[in-house]
Amino acid sequence: MTLADHAAPAPRPGRRADAERNRAAIIKAAGEVFAECGGGVDVREIARRSGVGMGTLYRHFPTKDALLVTVLERQFDAWLTDAYQWAVATEDPWRALTGFFEQLLDTQAGNRAVVESFATTGGPSDACVQRCYAIIDELRTRCVDAGVLRSGVTTEDLFLLSGSVSQAVLTTADSHPGKWRRLLRISLDGLSSRNTEPLPEPGVGTDARV
Amino acid sequence: MTLADHAAPAPRPGRRADAERNRAAIIKAAGEVFAECGGGVDVREIARRSGVGMGTLYRHFPTKDALLVTVLERQFDAWLTDAYQWAVATEDPWRALTGFFEQLLDTQAGNRAVVESFATTGGPSDACVQRCYAIIDELRTRCVDAGVLRSGVTTEDLFLLSGSVSQAVLTTADSHPGKWRRLLRISLDGLSSRNTEPLPEPGVGTDARV
DNA sequence: GATCAATCGGAGCGACTGCTCCGCCTGAAG
DNA sequence: CTTCAGGCGGAGCAGTCGCTCCGATTGATC
Numbered sequence: 001m002t003l004a005d006h007a008a009p010a011p012r013p014g015r016r017a018d019a020e021r022n023r024a025a026i027i028k029a030a031g032e033v034f035a036e037c038g039g040g041v042d043v044r045e046i047a048r049r050s051g052v053g054m055g056t057l058y059r060h061f062p063t064k065d066a067l068l069v070t071v072l073e074r075q076f077d078a079w080l081t082d083a084y085q086w087a088v089a090t091e092d093p094w095r096a097l098t099g100f101f102e103q104l105l106d107t108q109a110g111n112r113a114v115v116e117s118f119a120t121t122g123g124p125s126d127a128c129v130q131r132c133y134a135i136i137d138e139l140r141t142r143c144v145d146a147g148v149l150r151s152g153v154t155t156e157d158l159f160l161l162s163g164s165v166s167q168a169v170l171t172t173a174d175s176h177p178g179k180w181r182r183l184l185r186i187s188l189d190g191l192s193s194r195n196t197e198p199l200p201e202p203g204v205g206t207d208a209r210v
Numbered sequence: 211m212t213l214a215d216h217a218a219p220a221p222r223p224g225r226r227a228d229a230e231r232n233r234a235a236i237i238k239a240a241g242e243v244f245a246e247c248g249g250g251v252d253v254r255e256i257a258r259r260s261g262v263g264m265g266t267l268y269r270h271f272p273t274k275d276a277l278l279v280t281v282l283e284r285q286f287d288a289w290l291t292d293a294y295q296w297a298v299a300t301e302d303p304w305r306a307l308t309g310f311f312e313q314l315l316d317t318q319a320g321n322r323a324v325v326e327s328f329a330t331t332g333g334p335s336d337a338c339v340q341r342c343y344a345i346i347d348e349l350r351t352r353c354v355d356a357g358v359l360r361s362g363v364t365t366e367d368l369f370l371l372s373g374s375v376s377q378a379v380l381t382t383a384d385s386h387p388g389k390w391r392r393l394l395r396i397s398l399d400g401l402s403s404r405n406t407e408p409l410p411e412p413g414v415g416t417d418a419r420v
Numbered sequence: 421g422a423t424c425a426a427t428c429g430g431a432g433c434g435a436c437t438g439c440t441c442c443g444c445c446t447g448a449a450g
Numbered sequence: 451c452t453t454c455a456g457g458c459g460g461a462g463c464a465g466t467c468g469c470t471c472c473g474a475t476t477g478a479t480c
Contacts, residue, residue: 016447019457042437044460053459054439064438119329119377150396157392160378164393167329168374178412182367183374183397185409186360190400199395202388226477229427252467254430263429264469274468 023060025050030071034113039068072117072124079107080128084135093142097149098188100139101162105184108166109177115170118163133159150191152199161187233270235260240281244323249278282327282334289317290338294345303352307359308398310349311372315379315394319387325380328373343369360401362409371397 029050033041043064047057061067083103090096108114114124123129136158143149165187169180239260243251253274257267271277293313300306318324324334333339346368353359375397379390 016457018447022458043439044437047459055441055460056458058439059457119381122381153396156389157396160382160389160393161396163381164374164378167377168370171329171332171373172370176412178410179366179370181410181412183370185407186363186367186371186400186405187393187397188400189405189407190396190398192405194404195396195399195402197395197399199392200388202386202391226426228477232428253469254467257429265430265471266428268469269427 019060022050022052022056026052026057026060026067027071027074030067031075034068034071035075035111038112038116068113069125072114073128075111076114076124076128077131079104080132080135082107087135087139093139093146094148094192097139097143097158100135101158101165101188102181102184104162105166105169105180109169109173109180112170115166118166123163129159136162148193150193150195150199153191157199158191161191229270232260232262232266236262236267236270236277237281237284240277241285244278244281245285245321248322248326278323279335282324283338285321286324286334286338287341289314290342290345292317297345297349303349303356304358304402307349307353307368310345311368311375311398312391312394314372315376315390318376319379319383319390322380325376328376333373339369346372358403360403360405360409363401367409368401371401 026046030046033046033049037045043057044054046067047054050057057067061070083100086103087096087100090099117124123132133155137155140149140153140155140158165180165184168183172179236256240256243256243259247255253267254264256277257264260267267277271280293310296313297306297310300309327334333342343365347365350359350363350365350368375390375394378393382389
């Protein structure tokens with residue numbers, strides 16, 4: 001997997017060589033196992049797959065959840081970076097935005113734990129979510145300036161949209177791989193400025209706000 | 211596993227009065243508890259809430275999953291019927307379709323277990339899903355005949371769309387209730403016949419980004 | 421009221437899982 | 451090589467959860 005190259009961990013000084021090796025093995029194995037089985041897997045499976053004992057695993061990560069967050073953060077951050085770099089290199093603002101989402105969802109397609117994290121905690125981690133928000137906001141602003149985005153669409157709308165489609169990505173992964181692209185396209189087309197009706201305000205008002 | 215294994219029969223004749231009362235109490239309590247906490251709750255909590263012992267609960271339902279399916283089926287079926295009756299009474303095909311989805315999602319909003327069921331097993335039960343499919347297909351056909359629906363949109367697309375937005379309904383329920391309506395509107399507007407670009411076919415490669 | 425089969429309740433069993441404890445091992449410093 | 455602190459492994463602890471077992475109870479029938 002190419003995403004491993006992206007962010008090198010911070011090798012703490014004064015740690016023994018075998019400890020460093022084991023830590024890397026744990027992160028790698030956990031990444032695979034969580035992606036396959038979701039965050040609910042038995043920790044023993046991760047220990048087994050990384051060729052390490054339970055004691056070793058729990059010295060490096062105080063808790064199963066800490067390991068999960070570490071792994072999720074790394075993976076998602078790498079994808080985010082890839083998709084973002086592609087998007088900034090794309091001139092057409094609309095294609096940059098839509099392509100960003102498609103690329104991001106594409107990489108998530110096979111990762112149970114990442115998709116789960118959107119449903120349960122709203123994202124892999126607060127830091128990831130904030131970074132994602134910042135990127136989406138940049139791409140959104142470009143679209144707004146170009147006048148191709150429906151008025152009233154917020155960054156939060158876009159983030160939520162991505163999270164909800166990611167659910168469909170996972171549920172159709174086995175039976176109909178790729179079918180989620182239709183959903184994404186439909187939703188994204190609803191974001192086009194050709195849709196002029198105002199979006200409903202979550203408050204109480206029934207009125208139009210543009 | 212066929213539906214018959216899960217579906218609990220209607221009030222059987224020769225059952226004692228207290229047994230019938232307990233059965234009803236179990237279903238009622240289970241409906242509330244599953245809705246609040248999701249399908250992962252401890253069965254003991256359901257027994258407690260319904261004022262019944264574990265033995266009683268397990269005489270009426272062979273398995274926790276059977277109870278869950280029974281409850282989910284009842285609830286979802288009721289909502290489906292309501293939303294459908296509203297839709298058939300609505301003349302405008304587009305409003306019938308969009309209103310149907312909004313109404314259905316609205317009732318699901320507070321029910322963890324039902325939303326979960328879409329993410330895990332694709333729906334409350336096979337029978338429910340089929341019935342839902344049939345209804346959606348009818349509403350879809352009306353829209354197609356009226357020429358208001360984007361060409362190429364399948365019943366499956368609509369079902370998947372509903373399931374994915376339902377996820378957003380749950381994740382935003384606590385923090386931003388009602389925000390999902392914006393998402394739904396966006397997605398539904400992408401279904402309008404004013405969007406003329408063909409939808410990507412699954413099975414073919416990923417040239418959709420252009 | 422007497423009878424008894426259907427029903428009830430909840431302690432407890434077995435399986436699973438996150439995490440810890442502790443005796444053994446080993447990399448690296450002198 | 452010797453030394454030993456830091457690292458290692460995995461058996462086991464404690465808590466949870468689905469489900470069962472069986473003695474006590476109770477509704478229906480006569």
